[in-house]
Amino acid sequence: MTHLSSNRNSCKLALLFSILFIYGCGSSEETTQSTDEPAVRTTNVGVYTLQPDSLIQYSLLPVSALPWREVTLSFQEGGVIEEIFIDLDDPVVTDQPLARLDDDLLEAAAIEAKAGLLFQRYNHERATQLHADGSIPERELRAAIYELKRAEAQGKTIRKRLENSILSAPFSGSVAERLVERGQLVMPGTPAYRLVQIDRMKAGAWVPENQIVDFSGGSAVEVFFDAFPGVPFAGTIGRIGPAAEPSR
Structure with a gap:
């Protein structure tokens, strides 16, 4: 009997110890939960207003310097060069004469064309008068008108050829090259001068x-x-x- 009682007391003590242990654990968890609550964090925020701006991008490229304008000049007429007015490296202005061809034949042709024009004007006036009087038919009047217009066209052509016998600068610049000499026989289109404008410059670059x-x-x-x-x-x-x- 005594042995059994001893066993019961041992069971009671063990049960009491277990209850105390469980209670102690529960109290520790509550304490831990109370200390692990997250702290409030404050974040500083700056506000900036974005403004549009330009982006400068640099690329280094080799360039070739070129005159602002460059042209090779040629005579529109053929003939012998009579005068050279401008030489290499000389400055020129717009419409300044550079060289002139021998224009004796053109001058003679111009005189002939002028005389022909005067004659055809007289014929036209006379034909108009005769047609008004009924002395000539309409056909002869029209023929006189035609001859007058042809004489006017011939005179205009000769004057233009005389103008073309003088080579002039199309713009202000400098003579970079003179390709003809006095006394030289040139054909229409033969290069005579190379003219450049260098008061302004341009550059050419090859871009990848x-x-x-x-x-x-x-x-x-x-x-x-x-x-x-x-x-x-x-x-x-x-x-x-x-x-x-x-x-x-």
Whole structure:
């Protein structure tokens, strides 16, 4: 009997200990939960107003300096060069004579054309009078009108040929090359002078294919020349070639 009682007391003590242990654990969890509550965090926020701005992009490209205008001049008439007015490197202004062909034959043709015109004007006036009097038919009057118009056209042609015997500058600039000499026989279209305008300059640049989209007409550029080291020259893109150069 005593042994059984001892066992019961042991069971009671074990049960009591278990209850106390469970209670203690529950109290610890509540304490932990109360201390693990998240803290309130404050974030500083700055407000900025975005303003539009321009992006400057630089590309370094080799360029070739070119005259603003350049032209090779030729006589429209053939003949012997009688006079040379302008030489190499001389400055010229618009319509200034550069050289002149021997125009003796053209002057004679002009005198002949003028005399023919006067004669046809007289014939036309006389035919008009006679036709009004009924002395000549309509056909003869029309023939006189035709001859008068042809004489006027011949005179105009000779005057134009005389003008073409003088080679003049189409714009102000400088003579970059003189290709003829006094006494030389030239044919129509023979190059005589090369004229350039250099008070303004233009530059040509080859742009790689993968950069062409970065350029547009009217965009600002700066150009540097070896003759003026470190000195920028402002300009704008005048045009972009419509096709790529296969050899580049």
